[in-house]
Amino acid sequence: MGGARKLTVDLGERSYPIYIGEGLLDEAGVRLAEHGISKKSPLLIVTDNRVAERHLGRLEALLRESGFTVASAVIPSGEASKSLSRLEELVGAALERGLDRKSAVVALGGGVVGDLAGFVAASYMRGIKFVQIPTTILAHDSSVGGKVAVNHPLAKNIIGAFHQPELVLYDLDTLQTLPEREVKAGLSEVVKHGLIWDAEFVAWCDANAEKLLALDPEALGYALYKGCSVKAAVVSKDERENDLRAILNLGHTIGHALEAVAGYGELLHGEAIAIGMVGAARLAVRLGAPEDVYRVTKRVLARVGLPVRLPSHLDTDAIMSAMMHDKKFQEGAITFIVPVAVGKVEINKSVSTALIREIVEELKQEAVEA
Amino acid sequence: MGGARKLTVDLGERSYPIYIGEGLLDEAGVRLAEHGISKKSPLLIVTDNRVAERHLGRLEALLRESGFTVASAVIPSGEASKSLSRLEELVGAALERGLDRKSAVVALGGGVVGDLAGFVAASYMRGIKFVQIPTTILAHDSSVGGKVAVNHPLAKNIIGAFHQPELVLYDLDTLQTLPEREVKAGLSEVVKHGLIWDAEFVAWCDANAEKLLALDPEALGYALYKGCSVKAAVVSKDERENDLRAILNLGHTIGHALEAVAGYGELLHGEAIAIGMVGAARLAVRLGAPEDVYRVTKRVLARVGLPVRLPSHLDTDAIMSAMMHDKKFQEGAITFIVPVAVGKVEINKSVSTALIREIVEELKQEAVEA
Incomplete structure (x- = not known):
């Protein structure tokens, strides 16, 4: 308890707390009861086979003990x-x-579990309560903002809802067994939150990259707290993505297209958007932003072990075509999030596809430091 | 235009108008544009094969002419x-x-089309705009309140959302080809709205039953306007069914169970809830309401051609069991809507299952006037 950080996502009557700390699973029963989850109606925990092995039996037992x-x-x-x-x-x-x-769905796992279980909670009986217990770094992103969805054979995340949880319990202990590649990919969204909102936090990530990669609990707790804070600040101002919330898509215009073209598995989501953020930084400089936007973006991503060069075998035409099929393509224009300084971005709806194509080509030549 | 009635469903920033009148399909293009439906993004009309034959080609042509x-x-x-x-x-x-x-889904049809197309609109890209063009009397009910859903093999309407339309266009001309049995079943929800809220309107239905059954446009327009008005008043006070909105379920506790046990087809929804409303009225009198609650309820339903006796071959145990599996069964108790006078109901959560069983048995003996 002592060291747990608490953050409130401020959404009026849909506000909810995020707890971040070690040993939080042990407090699950108390926390759920405290935040209005009924003991009279059954809960459904949704998890995946990998997480189930490590944590499900214990969580079930703890919640049953609590009644x-x-x-x-x-x-x-x-x-x-x-x-x-x-x-x-x-x-x-x-x-x-x-x-x-009066029942609740509890998502125990990463982004896939959170998105699916969240949409079950959003649609079952037209909406019941939802609790998130994220077990990956990447899930810090999906744990704020209430976006839940499933995929359609033709498009990712296309069937979904906005459904806010009652609370989020982030137990740092569950992150200790994450594979190294997933740690790095998760840090991509953490760094993104710095790049769109907080230059100081970008510098902190740069200085603390080694601790983060070593899963040092104090550093990790702080980074997740900061990442969630930025996202909470943005979402509070624009819950349903009418405008400002789009800035969270930094790196995603190119990133989503890369994921689609590479096929799931070759590039993790965090890796694809790292490359996308380098692309956005290149674009920024072309549009007049100071050179250090590009330099700092690339360096901090490389420091946390992320790729910054676009795999050269991916076809540029296929990437461009995938971009046109994205949700961000609307009324005939691509919405591009472009940095104007480190820690500050703009929404730009008039970037030409010709310029984006040039950037994609440049990303294939991106120099990678040894 | 001249004779169209307009009603506003008052839900703050989600408020929307319902237009009821003859020839409204001809105005669809103007109305949609007027209410913010974009001409830059494509529309999807969802309809069924029966309605498509009669109205789809014309609606498509009219909307295309409007741009x-x-x-x-x-x-x-x-x-x-x-x-x-x-x-x-x-x-x-x-x-x-x-x-x-920025696109919209347009539901052209009855309740099935409205519920399905509405859930498409609610979940596609986490929610796009929705327009309803109801072509049945029953759909006056689902056109107010934003409840949309699909079925699961184990339960009806269990996967859904609250998603309000931008506008509802009720063209009385499209009702003229409805089969007689569907006209009567649709009037069941119209009468229900009187029984829960407006004794005067119940008397009006009794006096105008013949005109309604003959689909007289003036009478029908008035009845739909009144039915929508009552529902709008209730929904405005309780959009997400926390409390008051439950009164709209008059007749539905028994009615849903009858539908489930009879199998779809033997009893139409409106027929099942007509029997359920007679049951609720019988229960009311047993709990102390004046005798005329039962007498008036039964008479007005019979006047518009609805069944008031429960088919005796339906098994009472099966009916009771189906009731326990309903969404209205919550934290161990059945929520029953019970009249206290004509035009006024109460939410009762303490009706014993033994008493409900007696009422079900009595409904099998219900006298039917010649």
Whole structure:
């Protein structure tokens, strides 16, 4: 308890707290009760097979000791689980276990579990309560803002809702077993939150990269707190992505296209958007931003072990075409988030596709320091 | 235009108008533009094969003449279309036709089309605009309040959202070809809105039953206006069904159970809830309400051609069990809506299952006037 950080995502009557610290799983029962989760109605924990092995038995036991009625559903880990057929399966589980309108869905896992379980909570009986217990660094991003969704065979995250959790419990202990590549990819969104909002935090990431990569609890707790804080500040001002919230998409215009073209697996999401952020920084300088935007962006990403060069075998035409099929393509224009300084970005709707194509080509030549 | 009635559903920034009148389809282009539907982004009209034959070509042509880009998707008529696989199909159609965040889904049809198309609009890109053009009397009910949903193999309407339309266009001309049985079943919800809120309107329905059954445009327009008004008044006070909105479920506790046990087709929704309303009125008298609650309820429903006796071959145990699996069964108790006078109801959470069982038995003996 002592060292836990608490942050409030300020959304009026939908406000909720995020707790970040060590040993928080042990307090799950108390925290859920404190934040209005009913003990009279059953809970459904949704998790994946990898996380289930490590944490599910313990969480079930802890919640039962606290007086909750607990059911669980385990999905296969991986993006393929974000489908309507999994949604149907989980709704079936919820019905069979007697979940009612006062029940809650608890997401124990990373982004896939959070997105799927969140959409179950958003749509079951037209919306029941939702609790997030993220077990990856990347999930700090999806734990703020209430975006939940499943995929369609033709597009990612295209069927979803805005559904805010009642609370988020971020137990740093669950991050200690993350594979190294996922640690780095998760740090990509952490750094992104600095790049769009907070130059000082970018410098801190640069200075503390080694501690972060070593999963030092104090450094990691601070970084997640800062990352969540930036996102919370943005989301509080624009819950439904009418305008400002778009700045969170720094690096995503190119990044999403890379993921689509590379096929899932070659590039993790965090890796793709790291390359995308270098692209956005290159674009920024071309549009008149100071040179250090590019230099600092590239350096801090490389420091936390992320790729900064676009794999040269990916076809530029395919990348451009994928960009046109994104949700960010609207009424005929691409929305591009462009830095104007370190820690500050702008929404630009008039970047020409010709210029974006040049940047994509340049990214394939990006120098990588030894 | 001249004779159209307009009603506003008052939900703060989600408020929207309902237009009721003859010839409104002809004005669709003007009305949509007037209420903020974009001509730059494509529309998707969702309808069923029966309605498509009569009205789709004309609506498409009218909207195109007004400068909209229009795509259409036709689903098979009937409850089976309210499924996640139809949702996936319609989202695929939306993607293929290039619908973006500024696009709208237009539901042209009855309750099934409205519920399914509404959930497509609620979940596509986490929510785009929605327009309803109801073509049945029953749909007056679903056109107010924003409840949209699909079915799960284990339960009706269990996966859904609250998603308000931008506007509702109720063209009385489209009702003229409704089969007689559907006219009567649709009037069941109209009468219900009187029974929960407006004794004078109940008397008006009793006096004007013949005109309503003959689809007299003036009478029908007034009845739909009144029905929508009552629902709008209730929904405005409780958009997300925390409390008051439950009164709209008069007749539904028994009615839903009857539908589930009879199997879809034997009893239409409106017929099942007519029997359920007679049951609620019987229960009311047992709990101390004046005798005329029962007498008036039964008479007005019979006057508009609805069944008031529960088919005796339906098994009482099966009906009771179905009631326990309803969304209205919560934290161990059944929520029952009970009249206290004609035009006034109460929410009662302490009706014993033994008493409900007695009422179900009595409903099988209900006398039917010649």
